[in-house]
Amino acid sequence: MEIDKAIRESDDTRLKTKYNNAVYVIQRALALYSVEEVAFSFNGGKDSTVLLHLLRAGHYLHEVGKNLSGDGTEITFPIRTIYFESSSVFPEINSFTYDTASIYKLQMDIIRLDFKSGLEALLKAHPIRAIFLGVRIGDPTAVGQEQFSPSSPGWPAFMRVNPILDWSYRDVWAFLLTCKVPYCSLYDQGYTSIGSIHDTVPNALLCHSKTNSNEHNYKPAYLLPDGRLERAGRVKKGTSQPSTATSNGFKQDDSHLKRNFTASIIAVGDEILFGTVEDRMMPILCRKLHSVGWAVSHIAVSRNDIDSVADEVERLESTCDMVNLLQYESAFIVFVVCGEVFIYGGVGPLPSDLTVAGVAKAFGVRMAPDEEFEEYLRHILGERCTGDRNEMAQLPEGITELLHHEKLRVPLIKCQNVIILTATNASELENEWDCLIDLMPTNGLLVISEPFISKRLATTLSDVDAAQPLSEMCCKFPDLYIGAYRESRGGSLIITVKGKDKSRISTAADALCNKFGCKEIE
Numbered sequence: 145m146e147i148d149k150a151i152r153e154s155d156d157t158r159l160k161t162k163y164n165n166a167v168y169v170i171q172r173a174l175a176l177y178s179v180e181e182v183a184f185s186f187n188g189g190k191d192s193t194v195l196l197h198l199l200r201a202g203h204y205l206h207e208v209g210k211n212l213s214g215d216g217t218e219i220t221f222p223i224r225t226i227y228f229e230s231s232s233v234f235p236e237i238n239s240f241t242y243d244t245a246s247i248y249k250l251q252m253d254i255i256r257l258d259f260k261s262g263l264e265a266l267l268k269a270h271p272i273r274a275i276f277l278g279v280r281i282g283d284p285t286a287v288g289q290e291q292f293s294p295s296s297p298g299w300p301a302f303m304r305v306n307p308i309l310d311w312s313y314r315d316v317w318a319f320l321l322t323c324k325v326p327y328c329s330l331y332d333q334g335y336t337s338i339g340s341i342h343d344t345v346p347n348a349l350l351c352h353s354k355t356n357s358n359e360h361n362y363k364p365a366y367l368l369p370d371g372r373l374e375r376a377g378r379v380k381k382g383t384s385q386p387s388t389a390t391s392n393g394f395k396q397d398d399s400h401l402k403r404n405f406t407a408s409i410i411a412v413g414d415e416i417l418f419g420t421v422e423d424r425m426m427p428i429l430c431r432k433l434h435s436v437g438w439a440v441s442h443i444a445v446s447r448n449d450i451d452s453v454a455d456e457v458e459r460l461e462s463t464c465d466m467v468n469l470l471q472y473e474s475a476f477i478v479f480v481v482c483g484e485v486f487i488y489g490g491v492g493p494l495p496s497d498l499t500v501a502g503v504a505k506a507f508g509v510r511m512a513p514d515e516e517f518e519e520y521l522r523h524i525l526g527e528r529c530t531g532d533r534n535e536m537a538q539l540p541e542g543i544t545e546l547l548h549h550e551k552l553r554v555p556l557i558k559c560q561n562v563i564i565l566t567a568t569n570a571s572e573l574e575n576e577w578d579c580l581i582d583l584m585p586t587n588g589l590l591v592i593s594e595p596f597i598s599k600r601l602a603t604t605l606s607d608v609d610a611a612q613p614l615s616e617m618c619c620k621f622p623d624l625y626i627g628a629y630r631e632s633r634g635g636s637l638i639i640t641v642k643g644k645d646k647s648r649i650s651t652a653a654d655a656l657c658n659k660f661g662c663k664e665i666e
């Protein structure tokens with residue numbers, strides 16, 4: 145079976161694990177339900193294309209497992225395939241769906257009704273009890289779903305089976321490219337997630353303009369460096385289109401695209417909360433992030449307790465992956481907020497070391513042994529390294545990436561956008577930071593953004609006198625940070641102007657100097 149062979153021959157261990165888990169889910173479903181009782185929901189999108197080939201492999205392995213005498217060469221794909229065809233589908237998606245059905249001899253039912261009515265009619269006509277879907281964590285519809293999830297209340301009753309629920313954007317592309325299977329041509333034209341013609345445009349993050357021309361070209365979807373921005377080409381319902389929009393969405397213009405890099409930091413430690421230990425790492429990390437153009441939007445200190453860590457991670461990690469439209473001086477700027485969460489403290493074999501488990505809980509996944517990580521631990525700690533129940537080698541399942549660097553004894557753990565640092569003091573943090581920066585070109589971590597530029601001005605005005613003119617300045621320069629603080633009650637009021645555009649900062653600083661008669665300070 146060519147898919148199974150391609151994965152087995154690949155040296156991508158992460159992809160192998162994902163593949164094995166997904167095929168296991170498929171085989172479990174095929175053991176629970178007869179082939180007449182299952183259906184595959186296929187729409188020509190990349191996720192459902194991955195699922196098609198996983199189902200082909202899973203079904204093949206299931207049949208070969210049942211009938212040990214044959215070699216399986218005669219096995220065809222009998223799972224009923226359903227496609228909800230709509231008038232607003234991209235023609236490329238439609239023809240890819242039909243072509244695929246013909247290549248792989250799918251028995252495809254075309255349904256021209258809305259999802260609910262179509263499913264109702266399907267379940268009436270056939271004994272279907274379970275439907276395979278290419279839903280992945282991160283899809284808006286995945287919220288609260290597991291690999292096996294009954295359909296929602298108010299929907300016809302069936303089991304939703306989601307074998308690739310825990311796959312990342314990168315996993316999807318690793319699979320399609322490793323298996324060399326055909327996918328819809330729109331993905332080679334900058335589309336990264338495809339809905340209808342009314343709500344989908346190419347992803348601006350893949351746009352590059354031809355020199356000396358207004359023409360825009362797009363790189364293929366698999367080059368998107370940050371999978372969390374997969375849906376950046378989806379126009380949110382109710383969002384008005386920018387004035388430069390064409391009938392097919394945004395007329396992209398690089399000058400209108402701004403990436404806002406923000407990070408959040410969580411320190412874990414009861415001792416910090418008792419006041420017994422002073423956290424020296426937080427300000428260092430803030431400065432480091434600032435130095436590469438990242439703004440720190442939140443810092444938090446959590447107890448050494450799974451639920452407290454999970455609550456903080458859940459709150460902070462959800463601030464990423466936002467695409468905002470901001471109207472600014474009659475032009476629209478697309479702000480893409482890329483968020484990274486750094487967490488440290490509470491990592492290790494002690495009973496209070498519950499940070500990693502808290503991260504798993506935040507993402508709703510279980511902790512499972514990670515062979516590769518175990519090998520590292522064994523290498524430095526010997527046989528008894530991982531505790532009686534292998535605790536230290538247990539990592540959040542399906543969302544973990546190990547970040548290797550020659551200067552790290554043990555790789556850093558990254559769970560989606562949460563980076564777990566193991567540093568316990570400033571010099572260890574320095575080392576881990578340098579490694580992260582080194583790793584940046586290969587895995588898109590910590591993209592170095594334009595640096596922040598800031599000016600500080602001092603005035604003798606009282607807070608009461610400064611308040612009103614300062615708030616006017618904030619409204620006039622919404623793209624800049626303008627804040628004020630005092631080092632002592634009787635001293636000067638220090639105004640900070642910060643941003644990334646030098647000329648805007650100078651204009652704002654000049655205006656402030658005129659208004660307040662203040663002086664620039666170092």
Ligand SMILES: Cc1cc2nc3c(=O)[nH]c(=O)nc-3n(C[C@H](O)[C@H](O)[C@H](O)COP(=O)(O)O)c2cc1C
Pocket residue numbers: 185228259275277285294295296299304339
């Ligand atoms: C086979 C199938 C089963 C679905 N089951 C459910 C369900 O149980 N509950 C639900 O809220 N939506 C269900 N949906 C709808 C999807 O969650 C989602 O709305 C759809 O895939 C994409 O919607 P959009 O076109 O509005 O983006 C189902 C869709 C399909 C194709």
Ligand SMILES: Nc1ncnc2c1ncn2[C@@H]1O[C@H](COP(=O)(O)OP(=O)(O)OP(=O)(O)O)[C@@H](O)[C@H]1O
Pocket residue numbers: 185186187188189190191192193226227228229276277278279280283336337338339
């Ligand atoms: N019109 C449809 N017909 C059949 N199944 C559908 C349809 N729309 C969605 N689905 C099911 O829901 C899943 C999730 O849809 P989603 O749009 O997130 O993924 P995709 O279309 O496979 O890939 P992409 O994210 O690139 O659009 C699909 O993989 C498919 O199983």
Ligand SMILES: [Mg+2]
Pocket residue numbers: 187189337338339
């Ligand atoms: Mg889609």
